[in-house]
Structures are given as structure tokens and as C-alpha cells.
Amino acid sequence: MPKKSAVELKTAVYKNKPLVRCGDVLYYGNISDEYVIKLDILDSKTLFNSDAASKVSVQLLSTDPDLSPRKKIIKKCEKEGLYEALDIADVWLCKALGEDCF
Numbered sequence: 001m002p003k004k005s006a007v008e009l010k011t012a013v014y015k016n017k018p019l020v021r022c023g024d025v026l027y028y029g030n031i032s033d034e035y036v037i038k039l040d041i042l043d044s045k046t047l048f049n050s051d052a053a054s055k056v057s058v059q060l061l062s063t064d065p066d067l068s069p070r071k072k073i074i075k076k077c078e079k080e081g082l083y084e085a086l087d088i089a090d091v092w093l094c095k096a097l098g099e100d101c102f
Contacts (some may be wrong), residue, residue: 015090028089035074035096036061037089042078056085060092 012019020027028037043055060075075092079085094101 014086017090017093019086028086029093029097031063033097034063035093036063037093039082039085039089041082053082053085055080056082058085058089058092060089060096 012021014028017029018027024041026039026041028039029035038059038061040057040059041053041055042057043053044051045054046052056079058075058077058079059073062072062074064072074096077088079088091101
């Protein structure tokens, strides 16, 4: 059976990689790749009657099942706003996967 792309499964996509949300946690990238990004929304504020992330934790994680949870974290930082967090997440993930970032 052919593998379906994120677009065919109606998953949100950012820069041609899937973006999946579960509550205040977002995962960016393909879980079948070596690395994936975890974005935790730590704080949010109300803008125009809608919640917007104001503080986001970014973690580059290894998907190796043999590693302990602590060793899976390759890089981490905190950013102000979801756009800044996704921006650094995309650069980290591209570099980790050996892809062109631009």
C-alpha cells in the first residue's frame, strides 16, 4: 500500500513537513525520520478574542527508540511566539536531517 503524504491525510503542513498538535504540544516533522521537533506552548495571551502562544519551548528530539528520554533531547531553547519557535525549529530540523535550509 503506498504511503500517503501529509497533504493527503489533511495534516497541517509547514515548509513541506507535517505539523501535528495535541493540546499545548506540537510536533514538527516526520516521525519516521531520525529527528523530530517538539514545541511546548508554555504561556499564551489573548489577541483579538483568540489565544496566541507567547512563550514556546523548542526541542530537537531523536526518534531512536533505544535511547533514554533524557538522551533523546539533542537541542532545546525557549522563544517568544510561535513564529520564532517554528523558524528555529525548521532550521534545526533541516540541519539535523542534512537537508538544505533555504
